[in-house]
Amino acid sequence: MNVIETSGLGKRYGKSWALQDCTLAVPAGQLAALVGPNGAGKSTLMNMTAGLSVPTSGTVTVLGGHRAGSPAALNGVAFVAQDAPVYKNLSAGDMLHLTRNLNQGFDTPFAQARLAELGIPLKKKAGKLSGGQQSQLALTLALARRPRLLILDEPLAALDPIARQDFLAAVMTAMADDGVSILLSSHQVAELERVADYLIVFSRAHLQVAGEVDDLLGCHRLLTGPTAEADTVASQLTVVQTRRGGAQTHLLVRTTGTDDPVPPGWESHPVSLEELVMAHLRASNGLSGPSLVQPAGPSLVQSAGPSLVHPAEQTEVNR
């Protein structure tokens, strides 16, 4: 099952498109990381997926075909918006009670225990909590709803490094225990490397890359060799990004597998998620390299590389 499916999705504010032509299928049971610079369209996609805003074009469905914002979708999707909005004049306990009233199911003992564990007093006004505590409160409320899809818009931004780790640990636990699917946006890619199963890269209102992290890493290599040969080598490969130095040149290339032959005199290294994302973001800014995603067409993403985006059936991973 796909937890999120979009088709030709677009959102226009006034004359400018915040998101355009986005066709995407995110498999269930994974942590999907949505990355890209500010203003790339991440929040726009999340708002439409959560049912907050209405697409200008195209469609978005969640949890296996429910229209975003429909009663079934609202029931099964929990959304923590950017800056974790909570009612500042309500106490943490009131926020719990409020969320319990507004939802079909709410695990009050879990929420109370989690807040106690985090040292967030129930009597304290939400507005008096630190930014990190407000984020944790919002996450607790969302988790206690027992959603099947949890959407987190820049949840790490307000947190210090330790709190970030704790926050991600809590999210991972929910995934492991409940099989909750997560869509998490961030512009800090490095922190997501260990946790993300699925990567979605946005830039300039367009989808750039979408695929399982392992596959994406597996089919990208960093080739390092003499600059003199760079053009010849590059012409035979699918180059995403070229970093030319005086003597040596780094080519981030897409391969068909890890055992592709390496040109003589060149070294091949695996790439990190951050390098991969940065290369694609640079490429999308018109520097070089092809986009991995051709949004049109029913099979979501057709790319030169092997199975960058899996058909829905194949992606039921056993977690």
Add this chain to the structure above:
Amino acid sequence: MTVRTMPAQPAQDTAPPPLPWRRMAWPTWRQQRATLISVPAVLAAVSIFLLIFGLKIHHDYAALVNCPLNPGGQSGACAKLFSNFNSTDWPLGNICAILMGLAPVLIGAFAGAPLLARELENGTFRYAWTQGFGRERQAIAKLALVGATLAVLAGAFAALFAWFSQPFLYTEQMNVLTETVFDTRGLVFPAFTLVAFAIGAFLGMLFRRIIPAMAATLGVYLALRLGAWAVRGQYPVTAVTGNADLFNGYGTPRLPGFPWILNTWYTGPGGKPANQSVVSKLLDQYQSNPHPKLSLTRTLAQQGVTEWNRYIPLSRFWPMQFIEAGWLLVLALALVAATVWLVRRRAA
């Protein structure tokens, strides 16, 4: 690690049954607590004030009710009672009447405009609108609960104010159909309060800002009040046309007062239209030197001029109240529907 006490939601192919409306009772109370406490508290405080001063006003009024209104026909004792009433009771009553006229829009702007605009200003709509209860139903529940509470409070307060202001109908020569009095009575006062609240909520949703919505609510409400005054004479209640003497002049008034006169014209002997200059002269004469016993109508009759009035009798008060409260209620419901439509349409 924190233990989950509930299983994860099962996969559902169909929409879950909607959450019962009663789930919104506590959220509405908690989020609108400022309104739901302050409005009754202010009204209760003002009610105590009105009760205390109302008793004094009624006491003063009981003493002068048998005095003629015309200063020329008043004895020294009556003149003293009037002067006392006009210098102490009237200014107070006047201020209260002005505030009463503004009360619906004050309540409406302060309770209605922030109801949804605050969520949009603070960004909390991104929390509220993504909960399982659904955004439209949340808006409907809040508008209904707060609106009904305000209307009931306003209705009760209007009943008290009617008692408080009754003496001024006589001293100010008004009646229950006088525009400013009709507005504050019976069903029309709570209906105006409800409409002002709905205007506030609608404009708050439209502008997404509290302060501009409050300011605009004031303007729209005042326009609506003037509009209501303009159409009130056209309500389908039977108006009466006749040449009967409706006044006791400046003699002892006929309580509960004279009817609401829509227009007046004069005929001369034989039913022909009266000479306007003659009539004007007679009217001026009477105004500068009113007869202590004879009314204007009878003074004119002595000169062969018949006064005709088209008027709405005071007995039409309740039918007119029902008509006005009815269309105001329809307007309030239309505004609520438009507000909910905006909630559905307006996106992040």
